[in-house]
Amino acid sequence: MKIYGVPLSVHTRKVLVAARLKGVPFDLDVVIPVVPDNPPANWRDISPTGLIPAIDDGGFRLADSTAIIHYMERKHPTPALLPADSKELGAAVFLDAWAGSALFRNVVHPIFHNQVVNPNIRKLPADQAAIDAAVNEAAPEAFGYLESRAPEAFLVGGELSIADLAVVSNLIVFHYLGRRIDDRFPKLQTYFRRHLDSPVLGAALADERPYVAQMGLDLSFIG
Ligand SMILES: N[C@@H](CCC(=O)N[C@@H](CS)C(=O)NCC(=O)O)C(=O)O
Known part of the structure; x- marks a missing residue:
């Protein structure tokens, strides 16, 4: 493929x-x-x-x-990334879609666009107000929602699913952009750290390191 x-x-x-x-x-x-x-x-x-x-x-x-x-x-059905249980499937598909809007569209995309793409690639001025709104309003709102779900190892059904891939992937880029999950969200901090320590994610992060370093992004949160 x-x-x-x-x-x-x-x-x-x-x-x-x-x-x-x-x-x-x-x-x-x-x-x-x-x-x-x-x-x-x-x-x-x-x-x-x-x-x-x-x-x-x-x-x-x-x-x-x-x-x-x-x-x-x-x-390739195994390991499953879509839960078999109907309610858990619904929840996982919802969280994947939610991450695409509440985390990516409202948080990661405006920061990435204005902190990296506009100034460094397009040679355009950054919209600082858009960055501030993403960091100070959209991020705490989204993190508050995740914290309220009290994530432990996984968001849905006690197993890794598409929901975790979507949420963790957004949180990684948020960290590359020099941002951190602050102490108002301790469960989310622990959840994120657990995923960073997983072998498969570790291997994926090692592969992307050269791209991240080349763009001058922040790698200090990784081991
Ligand atoms: N819903 C799409 C979203 C894809 C998307 O937004 N990709 C971003 C990168 S993470 C992109 O291609 N951005 C380029 C651009 O905005 O021109 C998916 O899940 O694949």
């Missing part, structure tokens, strides 16, 4: 970690949509949204991390 994306991206990481967990061999084809002229000429045929990740599995093309994980789940 070919995976298009860049390992430090929130949504690409979800797919890379899912592939590792399921033992699916993959080749990574690095595509960085925020860098002008970086994506290949036929990029929109591969990813209709223009976003990463996308895959090509023996000629079958699919974009969107959630769609890809659902596809991989059918093809």
